[in-house]
Amino acid sequence: MDGAAFTTLERANAQDVDRAVAAARRAFDDGRWSRAAPAERKRVLHRIADIIEERALELTVLGVRDNGTEFNMALKAEAGSAAGTFRYYAEAVDKIYGEVAPTAEDVLGLVHREPVGVVGAIVPWNFPLMIGAWKLAPALATGNSVVLKPAETASLSLLKLAEYCMEAGLPDGVLNVVTGQGSVAGEALALSMDVDVLVFTGSGATGRRLLEYSARSNLKRVYLELGGKSxxxxxxxxxxxxxxxxxxxxxxxxxxxxxxxxxxxxxxxxxxxxxxxxxxxxxxxxxxxxxxxxxxxxxxxxxxxxxxxxxxxxxxxxxxxxxxxxxxxxxxxxxxxxxxxxxxxxxxxxxxxxxxxxxxxxxxxxxxxxxxxxxxxxxxxxxxxxxxxxxxxxxxxxxxxxxxxxxxxxxxxNTYGGSDNTVPLGGVKQSGNGHDKSLHAIDKYLDLKTAWIQL
The missing domain is CATH 3.40.309.10 (Aldehyde Dehydrogenase; Chain A, domain 2)
Structure with a gap:
């Protein structure tokens, strides 16, 4: 790497973000994905994983040029991890059940799990594809629409992933990627009145601002992974x-x-x-x-x-x-x-x-x-x-x-580093809240709805 620019990106403004959120909302409300059969969502997510694996070399080189991660690590931690993450949540799609509550004999209490709606995801530059997949795969598996904002200095692999998702059969409007500055595009996403959940990996200072933006807008739930001093x-x-x-x-x-x-x-x-x-x-x-x-x-x-x-x-x-x-x-x-x-x-x-x-x-x-x-x-x-x-x-x-x-x-x-999708990743104290990876990550992207039925 020689420090020279090798491409340019669109710098989205607040209006661009609003259009992306509106597209995500339309896609969610008309049910093209949110009401698709679990088997259909499963098929598409597996196909996304297939394409990532088929084009892992292309995707890895693109990402390495973007953020400087050594190739051998990036091949495994970026493309390899992302494909595995999409497969993991593809297999989880048709295994998410509701509950029957232990009520009186003349009442049926049902607990439904429903997609939250529009998810805003802001991801960092160090492992954009891996961390992006941690957000995208469970959000999409549970039927949500997503607006994704990559880091200014590492957007290319996620833009390519969006192309793969379309090729795999993800309906238009379900995934939207907006590139640009965090202080403009990220802020607009966090302030949107039509984003239901915001997920973020990055700095503590930005995380604090996102919580403030939630309070200033629609009180959207905000899940933060804010780094560490391990x-x-x-x-x-x-x-x-x-x-x-x-x-x-x-x-x-x-x-x-x-x-x-x-x-x-x-x-x-x-x-x-x-x-x-x-x-x-x-x-x-x-x-x-x-x-x-x-x-x-x-x-x-x-x-x-x-x-x-x-x-x-x-x-x-x-x-x-x-x-x-x-x-x-x-x-x-x-x-x-x-x-x-x-x-x-x-x-x-x-x-x-x-x-x-x-x-x-x-x-x-x-x-x-x-x-x-x-x-x-x-x-x-x-x-x-x-x-x-x-x-x-x-x-x-x-x-x-x-x-x-x-x-x-x-x-x-007696080791350092290493885990897989079977275990959660999340922090305590000022490292944030909520978890990526594992079945626990799905909770962020679902609402509970009670049906109380008099028999």
Whole structure:
């Protein structure tokens, strides 16, 4: 990647968004999709997955050029994940049942599950296709219409996905994609009086604004995934410290740290601190950073110059507050014109340091030593976020205590990263509310309606 523009996009205004929402509303109200038989919706979603798989290479290259994720990771995490997500919810379509309430003999109480109507979805630039599928597939499976707003710097794969959906037989108006600035198109979507549910993955500042827009408009339900500052806790009794070092390095440096669940805070038991940091730095230093379309690259590009400068600012602030650079710390490959940064390891990071508390969203690892379980839990929870965490220990009792003690939506034990559609992803505290993935995600896109029938 050379930092040069290679295409342009339409910059939607508020009127464009209104037209997209109106199209979604018409499609929902006339029943072309919302009242389609579950078997028909299932067939279309499976066909979407088929097309994604058939054209995975095209879709992946398009996305990599857009956002800089290393190709090998993008092929699996973007196209591969999106196809799997559409298949998962395709299979769920005809397995969503209502309920019969335990009422008196002369009354029949029925609980119906109905689609909410028009869903607004705003997705980020780091994994647009994967996260877009997390929103689109369950919303479409349950019969809703969707207006999707991709990130300004990563829209192309989702525009292509919309073409695939039409080809697969999704009726006109059911999926609408509007590109443009969040401050214009995203705001218009959030303020719309005709959007029933808004789902969002991105920054906390934007999430707060979306809640305000809901209050100013129609009190639409808003579900937020707002990132994290995830602790990765390594105890001296971990079953394989060398493996823990290698996996922990990838847990922060894959996709240049531009991952919401990245293990960006490494908490290491003091007795092994120096040796473990040395091992992790050795693994991180061996990673090949470069052109994300080069199959030999293990770490790709930073998404934008603004993001790169922000990452470097965190490093400067950390060292000014007493942290030391054990590895990296600077921009590299500047002669290419692209935005690349060394995997960076900072040691001696105190809990009051900004890099300990705030999400960098870049290849910057903050390392802090601890003594004992209680301090580990206290440090792990010493942040406003609660999305993910990791624990490395050979003690089963300790593992359970850490899972219970750390406030996070997902806690990995003796691994970092990895899950599938069978389990939910969501956070606590300022990492947001609601869940993507699993059958639990469907709840966001359904309303409950009670029928109370006198017999």
């Amino acid at each position: 602790p990765n806790v390594v105890f001296a009794d971990a079953p394989d410290l060398e493996k823990a070092a290698a996996v922990s390095a990838m847990g922060i440096f894959r996709n240049s740290g531009q991952v919401c669940v990245a293990g960006s805070r490494l908490l290491v038991e003091r007795s092994i601190h120096d040796d473990f940091v040395a091992a992790l730095s050795r693994h991180a230093g061996a990673l090949r950073v470069g052109d994300p379309l080069d199959l030999g690259s293990q770490v790709g590009a930073i998404n934008s110059l603004d993001q790169l400068e922000g990452n470097l600012g965190f490093v400067a602030d950390a060292t000014a507050q007493g942290a030391e650079i054990a590895l990296g710390g600077g921009r590299i490959l500047e002669s290419t014109g692209g935005y690349y940064m060394e995997p960076t390891v900072l040691t001696g990071v105190a809990p009051d340091n900004r890099v300990f508390r705030e999400e960098v969203f870049g290849p910057v690892l903050a390392v802090t030593a601890f003594d004992g379980d209680e301090e580990a839990i206290a440090l792990a929870n010493a942040t406003d976020y609660g999305l993910a965490a990791g624990v490395w220990t050979g003690n089963l009792g300790r593992a359970h205590r850490m899972v219970r003690g750390i406030r996070a939506g997902i806690v990995h034990v």
